[in-house]
Amino acid sequence: MFGLFFFFILLTPGAGEFLCTSSDLEMSYTFCDSAAHAFTFNVTPCSIMNTSIWNATVTWIPRSDISFFKTVFNVWYDGANVLHWKEVLCSGADDEYSVCGTLKGETFETSFDIKGARIKFPKGTYNILLQAFSDNSENSIVMCLNFTMIVKQDAY
Numbered sequence: 001m002f003g004l005f006f007f008f009i010l011l012t013p014g015a016g017e018f019l020c021t022s023s024d025l026e027m028s029y030t031f032c033d034s035a036a037h038a039f040t041f042n043v044t045p046c047s048i049m050n051t052s053i054w055n056a057t058v059t060w061i062p063r064s065d066i067s068f069f070k071t072v073f074n075v076w077y078d079g080a081n082v083l084h085w086k087e088v089l090c091s092g093a094d095d096e097y098s099v100c101g102t103l104k105g106e107t108f109e110t111s112f113d114i115k116g117a118r119i120k121f122p123k124g125t126y127n128i129l130l131q132a133f134s135d136n137s138e139n140s141i142v143m144c145l146n147f148t149m150i151v152k153q154d155a156y
Contacts, residue, residue, distance in 0.1 A: 020046035024152050032129070032144040039143070043114065048121055048151060054114040059107065062142060066102040067092050068134055069142070076127040088136065121151045 019027040025048050031037060038061035043054045069090035075083040090100035102108040128147040134140040 022046045024049045026150040026152070027147060029145055029147045032131075032146045037143065049153075052115070055111070056114055057109075057111045059109045060099075060143075061107050062102055062104060064104050064134055064142065066090060066099055066108075066134070066142070068136065069097075069099060070133045070136060070138065072129075072131045072133070072138065074129045076129075077122075078124055123151050123154045125150050 019029060021027075022045070025046055027046070040059040041056065043056045045051055045054070067090065068088075070086065070088045073083065073085045073087075074081060089095070089097045095101065098110050099108055126147075126149040128149060130143075130145045130147070131138075131141060132143040134142050
């Protein structure tokens, strides 16, 4: 069966969107800030079983120049924070990511692999918060997504 895609397209702030479903996975999201976004994201396959790599594509039109870009990624499982990761992707010097230098209103497009799919996720509900900031103090939020991932069966 062909892989299922999930999409974000010019979304209403706070509105929920069902992204994908398969026999082993359901994903949905909401934006957690108050502004509308011109943002699309898709990933294949919509499965965690026997999948070593997810293929992802992002298209985004930022509302501000991206000279500094910090991401904060939190994952909760069964009420506990199981992952907290911060990364400065763009600092204005020797930036290696293609998003760095994107100007306000300019379309940014990229494709990449998510290799974390190699993890054996236990059955249950995962809440994933992805925040992006245009400053190191985490005061100027550029993007905020709140994903819900429901793993329907153990991968063991």
